[in-house]
Amino acid sequence: MAGVRQFDEDTMLEDALALFWSRGVAATSMVDLANATGVQRGSLYNAYGDREAIFLRAYDRYAERFLESARASLTGDDAGHMLRRLFDSVIDSMFAGETARGCLTTRTAGDGSLASQPIRERIRHMLGDFIAIVTEALSRPGVPEQLTLEPAQAAELVVTFTRGLAVMERVYGDRDALLRSAGSLISAIAPDAKRP
Amino acid sequence: MAGVRQFDEDTMLEDALALFWSRGVAATSMVDLANATGVQRGSLYNAYGDREAIFLRAYDRYAERFLESARASLTGDDAGHMLRRLFDSVIDSMFAGETARGCLTTRTAGDGSLASQPIRERIRHMLGDFIAIVTEALSRPGVPEQLTLEPAQAAELVVTFTRGLAVMERVYGDRDALLRSAGSLISAIAPDAKRP
């Protein structure tokens, strides 16, 4: 095994993720990636084949963190608290970067990138996991009684709604408005939740 | 006024709208537009200046129809019926074409096209109108009592949720799933609505 990779794959993927996230997949070229990561275009082609392969690896990191942070916010057995923490975390993630970056999943879905089967698969997989995580949390003993919907339906509603929030973030970029909307949804599905 | 336009602006914009809607703005080039409309590229540049100008005109038609159809579905004073008809109409619109085209507003928002100020303006305007229309309907005498939220909050929730549905359409293309999700939202905000 000679001729060793000169760049650190980890930092390169981290830079790539940051770029994809802030610019959108479709608008990010190999030249952009080369500039942002400091790795030559040719090296990227040699190592990964094409842009999509790089994106998929970057997206895997994104999805893993996103889901992990969702899981982390869904502790306990108080529906209102769980949902509030979940939405806070999702909305925080949209505004975390230097420039508001929104939700990478939603951006990619609206991007035209779904034309690629592998990308579509990843996104479906990630959303499926997301729904499963929320469903599990809302199914815990004592929680369904706090809800106006069955846990599975509520979870699908919540996840679909987060997609809507992501779109609204793109259009208005107004964090407080998103928090208010999320609050409305929480009141509607967990009516006894204490207001924040 | 001599040298008269050889193409019919109305049919040309109609064709352009169909193309933008089915392919997405960002993925539609002037060459595509020329092919789809039968109008030469040069003529389009001469008549409109650039692609964005054509899009804005096509989008105006789209928005007008979308809002008109929303208005039409929000008659009466039964919250459940109104919302069900509204969501049916929104979802129908996504699946109306030969190929499912989703929601042009949401696609454009996820497209990178928001970088253009005029496009962003139009989309904000259209969503603002949409929220206003729903708010008016939910504020009619007798309706607020049927809701678990204030009319304005419910309207914002509904509109944000339609954006989420549009994203889910892109990802899964499953019409029935969208209808089910919409049903869940309706039960959560208008609990006494009869099930369909």
Next chain:
DNA sequence: GTCATTTTTGACATGAGTGTCAATAACCAT
């Protein structure tokens, strides 16, 4: 130390899209 292997690098060929322009054609008003 030499070899074999792999990466790096810069260059090249290609294709797609944009925007402009001059020449040509069409047409209305007078």
Next chain:
DNA sequence: ATGGTTATTGACACTCATGTCAAAAATGAC
């Protein structure tokens, strides 16, 4: 019908991005 105005058309120049390749450089294995 003639002139002035506007639209059409095809060509051109330019930019940007992709993907490939051969030469050069680097390094672990022997």
